[in-house]
Amino acid sequence: MACCINVVCLFCTLCVFIGMASLIQLGLGICLTFLQPDIATINRLVKTDQFDSYLLYILFVFIGLGLISLVLSFFSIYSTVRRLKSLSLFVTVLWVFAAALNIVMLIVLFLYYFAILPQLRLLLLRTLQQTPLSTSYLIDPLQSKYHCCGINDKDDYKNLSLDPFPSSCCRVPNCWRDTDINNNNGSNSTISLMHTKGCYPVIDKYVTIELLILMGTASFCALLQALAIILMCTLYQRYKKLNDDDPKFIINHLTTNGKSMNNSNDNIQGSSKTIEETVEITQI
Numbered sequence: 390m391a392c393c394i395n396v397v398c399l400f401c402t403l404c405v406f407i408g409m410a411s412l413i414q415l416g417l418g419i420c421l422t423f424l425q426p427d428i429a430t431i432n433r434l435v436k437t438d439q440f441d442s443y444l445l446y447i448l449f450v451f452i453g454l455g456l457i458s459l460v461l462s463f464f465s466i467y468s469t470v471r472r473l474k475s476l477s478l479f480v481t482v483l484w485v486f487a488a489a490l491n492i493v494m495l496i497v498l499f500l501y502y503f504a505i506l507p508q509l510r511l512l513l514l515r516t517l518q519q520t521p522l523s524t525s526y527l528i529d530p531l532q533s534k535y536h537c538c539g540i541n542d543k544d545d546y547k548n549l550s551l552d553p554f555p556s557s558c559c560r561v562p563n564c565w566r567d568t569d570i571n572n573n574n575g576s577n578s579t580i581s582l583m584h585t586k587g588c589y590p591v592i593d594k595y596v597t598i599e600l601l602i603l604m605g606t607a608s609f610c611a612l613l614q615a616l617a618i619i620l621m622c623t624l625y626q627r628y629k630k631l632n633d634d635d636p637k638f639i640i641n642h643l644t645t646n647g648k649s650m651n652n653s654n655d656n657i658q659g660s661s662k663t664i665e666e667t668v669e670i671t672q673i
Contacts, residue, residue, distance in 0.1 A: 400620040401466050407613045408462035414606055415455030421599060422448045427531065431595050434527045435509065436516075443501055444596070447494050447603060458487055458610065465617065469624060481621045484614050491611035498604045506596060510589050513540045521549040528588060532557035537588035545587070559583050 421428050422445070436442035461483055468476040505512075517524045517540060525546075532538055538558035539545030546554055556562070564582040 397469055397624065400469055400617070400624060403613065403617055403620060404462045404465045407465075407610075407617060408459055410606075410610050410613055411455045411458035411462060413455075414451050414610055415459065417602065417606060418448045418451030418455060422452065427534070428595055428599060430527060430530055431592055432599075434524070434531075434592065435513070435596065443497055444599060444603075447497065450490065450494060451603070451606075454487060454490055454610075457483070458614070461487065465621065469621075477621055477624065481618060484618045484621065488611050488614035488618065491607045491614065495604060495607040495611060498600055498607065502597075502600045502604070506593075506600070509593070509596070510540065513589070513592070514545060517545055518549070521546075525549075525555050529555050529557045531588050531591060532584065535588060535591045536584045537586050537591065538584040539587050540589050540592075541587040542585060543583060 421432075423429065432442055432445040432448070435444065461480055464476065465480050465484075467473075468480055513524075517528075528540075532555060538555070543558055546558075558564070559582065561582050
């Protein structure tokens with residue numbers, strides 16, 4: 390019984406940590422999706438012709454999963470304290486589903502980090518060439534804020550059907566009308582009128598940081614949820630065993646028939662009978 394109480398205390402403590410991790414997961418999803426405009430822009434920008442905007446979808450899953458895990462933490466503690474076996478079993482199934490989602494997200498993030506991120510520069514250039522209007526619209530806030538132009542540099546906008554070209558590349562208004570820039574003759578007086586460096590270093594930095602944060606959060610949440618599943622299964626088995634095997638104790642009562650008894654230890658006149666009464670002990 391004492392061991393069962395220790396497991397319950399450990400499980401409730403774990404549920405508190407899961408609740409805190411769920412709040413972090415929920416807040417992280419909301420922050421990166423809605424409150425950080427640069428990351429939100431980049432998450433839409435990295436949707437290429439070959440790969441969808443997986444980071445944006447994962448953030449939406451983070452928001453939903455963080456909310457679900459927070460609710461499950463409360464019901465896990467409630468079902469454990471009240472010893473509700475049916476509710477505990479249902480919550481355990483939901484924990485399995487939540488942990489599986491975190492593992493799937495972790496796999497997708499690893500694939501994105503090692504497979505897509507190394508070739509993201511080329512994918513963005515191809516996307517800019519295929520859909521110049523929408524891509525330049527998405528990259529325009531980054532060009533204005535970080536004083537950059539294009540993916541690699543200003544030459545990315547050559548031979549594109551854009552009219553006018555992005556003004557966010559310019560240091561002065563209408564810099565694209567300068568013939569030296571259009572002819573790319575390398576004049577220092579002309580080149581200084583616009584931003585020469587590309588925006589890809591900024592994009593790569595934000596995407597890398599976002600991937601590392603999401604991978605760390607998903608791994609931590611999946612680990613805590615796996616421990617919660619193991620402890621809930623252990624508690625369910627112990628509660629079931631306690632309910633099925635209620636111990637019964639036999640108490641023997643010694644009664645005398647009221648006849649005369651000698652003071653001698655060797656001879657006891659009388660008879661005794663044993664009354665067996667079953668006393669059921671209620672487990673707390």
